[in-house]
Amino acid sequence: MPFGNGFRYNQSLMPDLSDRLKALGVKLGTEQLSRPKTALKFPIESVVEGSLTATPHGDVFLVEALYPHSHAQGNTTLSLSAPLDLISVWAGEERMAQHTPEQFAFIDTETTGLAGGSGTFAFMVGVGRFEEQGFRLAQFFMREPGEEPALLHALEHFLAPCETIVSFNGKSYDLPLLQARYITNSWPFPLQQTAHLDLLHLARRLWRQRLPSRALSYLEEHILEQTRSEEDTPGWMIPQMYFDYLQSGDARPMKGIFYHNAMDILSLAALTNHIAHLLADPLDGRVSHALDLAAIGRLNEDLGYLDKAARILEHSLDEGLPPQTRQEVIRRLSMLQKRRGEMALALSLWWQAAAERQIYAHEELAKYYEHTEKNFPEALRWTQSALALLALPNTPFADKLQWQAPLQHRQNRLQEKIARQEQAE
Known part of the structure; x- marks a missing residue:
C-alpha cells in the first residue's frame, strides 16, 4: 500500500498503543464481528445515495457531497477566511498557520464503542476538506468488517493533500483508534506527522464559564445557531445500531447515522472558522x-x-x-x-478592588507604597486594612491561611522601618 506526502511511521508506538487499547477491553481484530446476512432486503446502496469505490483491497461504500463556500452552517460559512496564527500557537502547531485551506481536513469517526467484547473499530469515517469548488465531504462506510482494509486505503488517498487534521476530541479518541486500526492491518499510520488541532480543548478554554456543555452538538446549537433535523441519530445509539445492522442486514437505520456524521463534520469546519474570526479580532x-x-x-x-x-x-x-x-x-x-x-492603570484597578474588599489589592497597594513610593506609613495603612479584613468573622479560613502570616510579617517590617525613619529624623 503506497504512502505519500512524506508521512513517517513510528514503530515504537505500536506496543504501547496496543497494550493501552487491550487494557480498555478493545479487541484489535474484526474476526469476531458478525457479517451482514446475504440477500439483503435493504442494502446500504438502496438507503443512502452513494457508490462503491474500488481499492486494491476491495470495495468500500462512499458518500460524497460538495458544498459551496457560501454554504451557511447556522450563522457561519464553510470557509477558513481568518488568520490562524493564534490558534496555531495555542495548538503548539505553528506550521498550521502557513497551511492553505486546501491542506486542512476535518475528521470524525462513528465507531462500535469501547464496551463489550465485539471489538472496537471505525465503521464510518467522515472527512471534509476544502477544494477550489467548495467544501467536499466524504463518508467512508464499511458494509461489513472485512471491508476495513479498503476503507483505510480510501481514507488515506482522500487525506493525501492534507497537512492539518481538525477534530473534536480526536486526540483522545478518533486518531488513536484509527492508528490502532492501521497497526492491526500492519500498515503505517498516515497521519503520524500531520499537524492536529483538537477543537474540543480550545472550545473548553473559550466557553467553559458561559456554557454548561462544550459538546459539539451543544456548540452547534448555541454558538453556530444551527438546529439539526429529526433525521439525526443520537451519538449514544450509534454503536448498537451498527451491530443491529450487521445482524439483520437492514441498512435503513444507517441513514440517520450518515446525517449525524455529516452534521458533525460541517459544524466542525464552521466552528473552526467561527473561532478563527473571534480570535483574530x-x-x-x-x-x-x-x-x-x-x-x-x-x-x-x-x-x-x-x-x-x-x-x-x-x-x-x-x-x-x-x-x-x-x-x-x-x-x-x-x-x-x-x-x-x-x-497608573494597575493602581486604578487596585484602588477599585480594594474598595470592594479584595485583600490582594490591599497587599499590592502596600507593596507599591513601600517599594516604589517609599511611603512607609501609607504602606502600613494598606497592610493593616488588609489584616482588618482578615479579622472579619465572615472571612473564609482559606484566605486567613493564605494571607495572615505574610501580612503580619509585612506589618512588622514596616513598623520597624517607620521607627528607624523617625529616629533618623
Missing part, C-alpha cells in the same frame, strides 16, 4: 458576550500577547461581567498592567 463586534471576551483575553495573556490581552480584558469589563468573573478579570488585568509597566 475579538473587538470587531463579533463577540457579543463579555464572558467570551474575558476568555479570549486570558488566552492571549497565556500565549504571551500581553498588549492585546490588556485591550480585550479592559473591554470585557465594560460589557457587564458577572460579579465573580468581574473580580477575577480586575485582578488579572491589574497584574497584567503591572507586568507591562503601566503602574
